[in-house]
Structures are given as structure tokens and as C-alpha cells.
Amino acid sequence: MQKVCTMQTKEGSSEDMLPFDPVTVLLSIIVCIFLVTVLYKKKEDVPQNYPPGPKPLPIIGNILNLDIEKAHLSFLELAKKYGPVYSIKVGVQKMVVLCGYDTVREALVNHAEEFAERPTTPIFTDITKGYGLIFSRGHNSKAMRRFTLSTLRDFGMGKRTLEDKINEESNRLVETIKSYKGEPFDNNMIMNAAVGNIIVSILLGHRFDYNDPKLQRLLTIIRDIIRIGGSPMALLYNAFPSLMRWIPGSHKTLRPTIDEFNSFVREVFTKQRDQLDVNDQRNLIDCFLVKQKEEKPNPELYFHDGNLTTLVTDLFSAGMETTSTTLRWGILLMMKYPDVQEKVQKEIEKVIGSAEPQLVHRQHMPYTDAVVHEIQRFSDITPFVARETTQDVILKGFFIPKGTHIVGSLTSVLRDPKYFQKPNEFYPQHFLDSEGNFVRSEAFIPFSAGRRSCAGENLAKMELFIFFTKLLQNFTFKSPLGAKLDFNPIIGITLAPRKHEICAISRN
Incomplete structure (x- = not known):
């Protein structure tokens, strides 16, 4: 007899949000003091045809025009008034915001070289020193990206060997979920662990229990890095780095947190260096260490320990966080839309049955493919991308100088009404034609576009399809009795579901 899914009443978890930081109040007072005591007489020089925008205030710029806890939504509101290309100032930092698919594509694809640089992000660059992949710039960025893409391909990205590894891990995830026997549980940690093990196997050559x-x-x-790095205090740090370095708050915990992870990475590669066999490169760290031995001395060394430490940290965090968060949104959406879940399960039964899901199945599963795409579109876990112009450029008739900080709103792209019929609703038909065939939307760019699009895009696509299909092949997901589904995200570098419990009813 099937168990009735029940839920124990629990108090709201403090993990759902970062605690209120009284330092924000102190900072507001300091800013007010600046405003009434500092003379601001010098008018800024604005280039001709520079994008329009709200008038900035002295010192604080346009911070009062933004909801700093939901900046991605504030960008959409400002676009309604100032158009798809507009300017703002956050503190003393000038920015140009791009909204809508047509504008973002013209910048990142048609002007790929001009919008190819990563801007300086003080809260992270102060810690990483510009090493690694995510926050690196210039030649270092290109060297780390080439190495990453090449190594990911060597270790199976897009190949059957990695596909089998994902299936093995998804089987372990299924067994773990079955152990809850239909009772409510929080899937956050085990989902992160399962997806994390895929990138760990590439980086370190093994998996964790x-x-x-x-x-x-x-x-x-x-x-913690994801939450703190995208918090209001981090935004204020990036706006006023010289001031915020001296003010206590949650942003001050970011350095020791990253240092702890880096310490683990250094411990791992120090051991691997002692055991290195250039003829048997077991994982990405081995490959990097071999490059390090081969690199000829020159003024610009790329394969040094600093780059290795930050690169592994970058790949672990990016390779785990985005995919696992998308899957958690997917399960939450299946609980809200049981009719969609049932249609996916029927297609799985028809095409796969009880066999292992493989990527080759995807072309015969248009509805499942559409649902996975719609989960990515609707969840919008990476709401914007940051770029910097490498030279002066004209975009949509506006002049944008070299070195300008660019914010590309992916939220505005994935919810562009010109390309999506019901942009604010979960609607898998966005990716289906009238006959039920899968159709791609050119505005579907959750991995960004252009020169700095996500290096792990192909790996993420493999993981999403196999994990999602395997989970719905084995379980029907239901909301615990009496629980209310909350689709307001936790704000961080990514937009993640709030703490919640699920019931996974076995279908076998």
C-alpha cells in the first residue's frame, strides 16, 4: 500500500536567507553624512550619444534606483523607462545595462571581441588576484579557458564514457532517495553531492560518498560563497571597495571561506605532484601539473599554483552549483505541475522503458527535452552576465567607451515576450511546435553567449537530461501534505530554491 506523504511541522530555517546585517544601516548613515557634507560641484563629462539613464546622486550613484536584494528585477524596470541600452552608476562605478535578446545578442555575438573582457569585481578579484577562469582577464583568461575546454573534452565531455559515469552517479542518487521510503526530505545536499561528484571525478579522478x-x-x-558573493553586502563592497574593506559584515567572511576551500585544493595537488606520471594523466589536476612542467620560463607564466588553485575552485563551484540548482527547481516545478510530470513519465516509458537513459534518447523525447529547456528558462538561475568593453563600440546607436562595465540581463532575454509567448509562466510549449516536435528558441541562452559563454555548457546539458530523466523514471515527486510551494528564490550569485522538503514516491 502506498504511503501517505506527510510532513513534520518545522520552523523556517535561517538558511533561507542571509541574516539581516545591521552594518547596512550604518553604511546608510555614513552615506547620508557624505551627502550633506561633501560638495559635489564638478559636472561629469558624458560622451556624446552615451546611453541614457537615471541621474546619479553624488557618491552613491543610482543605488537608490535599485532594489539591491533583487537587482535583476530592478534592471527590467529601468529598461521600461530608458530602453534596452541604458546607463547607471553603482557607487562611482559606471555601468551600461543591456536588456532583451536582440540587444544582448548584438553585443555578445555580433560584437563578441568588443564585449569579451571580464570586469574587475573587487570582492572576488581582491581574493583571487585575477587567477583561475571565472574572474580572470586578458591573456590569463584565454589560457585558462583553452586549457579547460581541451581537458574537459579529453575527459569525456560529450562522449559516451562520461555519459556512463553520469548514469552510474544517477543510480546512486536514486538508491539514496529510495532510502527515504516516500517520507519528506530535503534534497539540497544529496543533489549537490551527486552532481558535484561528476566534476570531482574530472578534477580529482574519484568520487565521494x-x-x-x-x-x-x-x-x-x-x-556560502554563492550566497555571500551575490548578497547586498557584496554589491555594496563592489560599489565602495575602499570603504567596505574596513567595515565589518557578512562580506568579510568570504575570504576565509574561499581560503578554506583553496587549502583543500592545494593539499590535493601537492600530493598529486609527488605521484605525477606524465604518461598517465588521471585527471585535470594531473594535466595542469604536466603543463606546469612543460611551460618554458617567460614573463607571463600561466600554469602556476595560483591559477591551479583558483581554477579548481572555480570549476568545482560552477560545475556543481548551476546544474544541481536547476535540477532542484525542476523537481519543485514537477510537484507544482503534476500533469507535466505525468506526460514526461509517459514519454520515458514509451522511449526508454526501464533501460538506462542515454543522450541518443533525447531526439526521440521532444516533450521531455522541452520541459528541461523550460525549467532552465523559467528558473533563470544566472540572471545576468558581466562584461567589459575592450574598445570603443557603437551599440544600437549609442557610444560605449572602452573599459565600460557591461551588465547583460539574461532575465530579460529568457523572459523576452518577443520570443516567449508566456514569459512569466512555466510553459513547456515554448519549445514545441503545433505537432509536438521540439523547436529551439534562439533566445534560449541560459549559458550566456559569445567569447565568455559557459565552458561547461555541454557537460551541464548531459547532466540535466540524464539526471532529470532518471529521477522521473524512478519517482513521482509530490509536495508534503500541507506544504506550500515557494517559488521566491534565495538571492545569491545564482537564484536557488528556498529550503523545502519533497516526497519521492517510488514507481518501481
Whole structure:
């Protein structure tokens, strides 16, 4: 007899949001003091045909025009008044915001070289020194990206070997979920662990048990980095770095948090360096260490320990966080839309049955493919991308100088009414034609576009399809009795579901 899915009443978890930081109040007072005591007589020189925007205030710029806890939504509101290309100032930092698919594509694709640089992000660049992949710039960025793409391909990205590894991990995830026997549980940590093990196998050459204390700690560190790095205090740090370095607050915990993860990485590659066999490169760290031995001395060394440490941290966090967060949104949406879940399960039964899901199945599963795409579109987990212009450029008739900080609103792209019939609703038909065939939308760019699009895009696509299909092949997901589904995200570098419990009813 099937168990009735029940839920124990629990108090709201403090993990759902970063605690209120009284330092914000103190900072507001300091800013007010600046405003009434500092003379601001010098008028800024604005280039001809520079994008329009709200008039900035002295010192604080346009911070009062933004909801700093939901900046991605503020960008949409400002676009309604100032158009798809407009300017703002956050503190003393000038920015140009791009909204809508046509505008973002013209910049990132048609003018790929001009919009190819990563801007300086003080809260992270102060810590990473510009090493690694995500926050690196110039030649270092190009060298790390080439190495990453090449190594990911060598270790199976897009190949059957990696596909089999994802299936093996998804089987372990299924067994873990079955152990809850239909009772409510929080899937956050085990989903992160399962997806994290895929990138760990590429980086380190092995996997962790889900209950391994070391893995649990690493996942907690990544969660904290994502939350703090996208918090209001981080935004204020980036706006006023010289001031915020001296003010206590949650942003001050970011450095020791990243340092702890980096310490783990250095410990791993130090051991691997002692055991290195250039003829048997077992993982990405081995490949990097071989490059390090081969690199000829020159003024611009790329394969040094600083780059290796930050690169592994970048790939672990990005490779785990985005995919696992998307899957968690997917399960939440299946609980809200049981009719969609049932249609996916029927297609799985028709095409796959009880066999292992493979990427080749996807072309015969248009509805499932459409649902996975719509989960990515609707969840909008990476609401904007940051770029910097490498030279003066004209965009949509506006002059944007070299070195301008660019914010590309992916939220405005994925919810562009010109390309999506019901942009604010979960609607899989966005990716289906009238006959039920899968159709691509050119405005579907959750991995960004252009020169700095996500290096792990192909890996993420493999993981999303196999994990999602395997989960719905084995379970029907339901909301615990009496629970209310909350689709307001936790704001961080990514937009993640709030703490919630699910019931996974076995279908076998």
C-alpha cells in the first residue's frame, strides 16, 4: 500500500536567507553624512550619444534606483523607462545595462571581441588576484579557458564514457532517495553531492560518498560563497571597495571561506605532484601539473599554483552549483505541475522503458527535452552576465567607451515576450511546435553567449537530461501534505530554491 506523504511541522530555517546585517544601516548613515557634507560641484563629462539613464546622486550613484536584494528585477524596470541600452552608476562605478535578446545578442555575438573582457569585481578579484577562469582577464583568461575546454573534452565531455559515469552517479542518487521510503526530505545536499561528484571525478579522478564529512564541508563552503558573493553586502563592497574593506559584515567572511576551500585544493595537488606520471594523466589536476612542467620560463607564466588553485575552485563551484540548482527547481516545478510530470513519465516509458537513459534518447523525447529547456528558462538561475568593453563600440546607436562595465540581463532575454509567448509562466510549449516536435528558441541562452559563454555548457546539458530523466523514471515527486510551494528564490550569485522538503514516491 502506498504511503501517505506527510510532513513534520518545522520552523523556517535561517538558511533561507542571509541574516539581516545591521552594518547596512550604518553604511546608510555614513552615506547620508557624505551627502550633506561633501560638495559635489564638478559636472561629469558624458560622451556624446552615451546611453541614457537615471541621474546619479553624488557618491552613491543610482543605488537608490535599485532594489539591491533583487537587482535583476530592478534592471527590467529601468529598461521600461530608458530602453534596452541604458546607463547607471553603482557607487562611482559606471555601468551600461543591456536588456532583451536582440540587444544582448548584438553585443555578445555580433560584437563578441568588443564585449569579451571580464570586469574587475573587487570582492572576488581582491581574493583571487585575477587567477583561475571565472574572474580572470586578458591573456590569463584565454589560457585558462583553452586549457579547460581541451581537458574537459579529453575527459569525456560529450562522449559516451562520461555519459556512463553520469548514469552510474544517477543510480546512486536514486538508491539514496529510495532510502527515504516516500517520507519528506530535503534534497539540497544529496543533489549537490551527486552532481558535484561528476566534476570531482574530472578534477580529482574519484568520487565521494554522499555522507563523507569532507564532501559535506566542501558543499557547504560552495553554498556560502554563492550566497555571500551575490548578497547586498557584496554589491555594496563592489560599489565602495575602499570603504567596505574596513567595515565589518557578512562580506568579510568570504575570504576565509574561499581560503578554506583553496587549502583543500592545494593539499590535493601537492600530493598529486609527488605521484605525477606524465604518461598517465588521471585527471585535470594531473594535466595542469604536466603543463606546469612543460611551460618554458617567460614573463607571463600561466600554469602556476595560483591559477591551479583558483581554477579548481572555480570549476568545482560552477560545475556543481548551476546544474544541481536547476535540477532542484525542476523537481519543485514537477510537484507544482503534476500533469507535466505525468506526460514526461509517459514519454520515458514509451522511449526508454526501464533501460538506462542515454543522450541518443533525447531526439526521440521532444516533450521531455522541452520541459528541461523550460525549467532552465523559467528558473533563470544566472540572471545576468558581466562584461567589459575592450574598445570603443557603437551599440544600437549609442557610444560605449572602452573599459565600460557591461551588465547583460539574461532575465530579460529568457523572459523576452518577443520570443516567449508566456514569459512569466512555466510553459513547456515554448519549445514545441503545433505537432509536438521540439523547436529551439534562439533566445534560449541560459549559458550566456559569445567569447565568455559557459565552458561547461555541454557537460551541464548531459547532466540535466540524464539526471532529470532518471529521477522521473524512478519517482513521482509530490509536495508534503500541507506544504506550500515557494517559488521566491534565495538571492545569491545564482537564484536557488528556498529550503523545502519533497516526497519521492517510488514507481518501481
